[in-house]
Amino acid sequence: KQEVTQIPAALSVPEGENLVLNCSFTDSAIYNLQWFRQDPGKGLTSLLLIQSSQREQTSGRLNASLDKSSGRSTLYIAASQPGDSATYLCAVSYFNKFYFGSGTKLNVKP
Amino acid sequence: EADIYQTPRYLVIGTGKKITLECSQTMGHDKMYWYQQDPGMELHLIHYSYGVNSTEKGDLSSESTVSRIRTEHFPLTLESARPSHTSQYLCASSEYRGNAEAFFGQGTRLTVV
Numbered sequence: 759k760q761e762v763t764q765i766p767a768a769l770s771v772p773e774g775e776n777l778v779l780n781c782s783f784t785d786s787a788i789y790n791l792q793w794f795r796q797d798p799g800k801g802l803t804s805l806l807l808i809q810s811s812q813r814e815q816t817s818g819r820l821n822a823s824l825d826k827s828s829g830r831s832t833l834y835i836a837a838s839q840p841g842d843s844a845t846y847l848c849a850v851s852y853f854n855k856f857y858f859g860s861g862t863k864l865n866v867k868p
Numbered sequence: 869e870a871d872i873y874q875t876p877r878y879l880v881i882g883t884g885k886k887i888t889l890e891c892s893q894t895m896g897h898d899k900m901y902w903y904q905q906d907p908g909m910e911l912h913l914i915h916y917s918y919g920v921n922s923t924e925k926g927d928l929s930s931e932s933t934v935s936r937i938r939t940e941h942f943p944l945t946l947e948s949a950r951p952s953h954t955s956q957y958l959c960a961s962s963e964y965r966g967n968a969e970a971f972f973g974q975g976t977r978l979t980v981v
Contacts, residue, residue, distance in 0.1 A: 790969075799977060801874075801974040802958065802972040804969060810967065851966060855926075855927075856901070856913075856960070856962075858911045860909070
């Protein structure tokens with residue numbers, strides 16, 4: 759069974775800081791890993807998708823890396839802004855299902 | 869932009885009522901999913917489908933049922949709502965291939981009083 763863990767559970771930083779969110783998974787036989795953003799009471803917005811054969815993906819101020827063999831992914835957010843405040847979730851595609859971590863709740867203070 | 873829609877966005881209903889949460893996608897995706905999420909908690913898969921006439925139970929036991937008569941439509945039904953069903957319900961879809969990206973709707977927040 760696949761288990762996905764995210765650390766830290768919550769993070770509060772001042773505006774402008776660079777930060778790293780961590781995601782780990784127990785079985786490396788994944789098809790891909792996705793990072794999502796969730797605002798309170800809303801659905802999930804896909805941020806980055808990394809296929810199992812890839813090492814990283816970038817979109818604007820976001821960079822996600824994947825080390826499949828060690829079961830780890832990181833989401834790097836550069837120059838954080840108050841608008842980045844949300845919960846960030848990672849999910850792995852594993853045997854026809856998506857398995858989610860419990861998320862990192864990020865608060866960026868002005 | 870993802871084209872997956874859930875209605876209603878918010879629903880407050882009395883105990884014992886029958887409800888159907890709607891989910892539709894216009895991307896032609898074969899796979900569709902229902903997740904349940906309590907506030908501040910993780911997502912739990914309650915139902916999924918590989919295509920028309922295919923439905924499977926997820927990892928979290930649920931009293932709800934689903935149907936998949938059309939590719940684009942994956943409604944979830946509760947025959948008799950209870951306060952324990954109060955939660956957010958999220959619908960998702962993806963292409964059939966294993967490395968496909970998942971797309972989510974905006975969710976339905978259900979409150980049973």
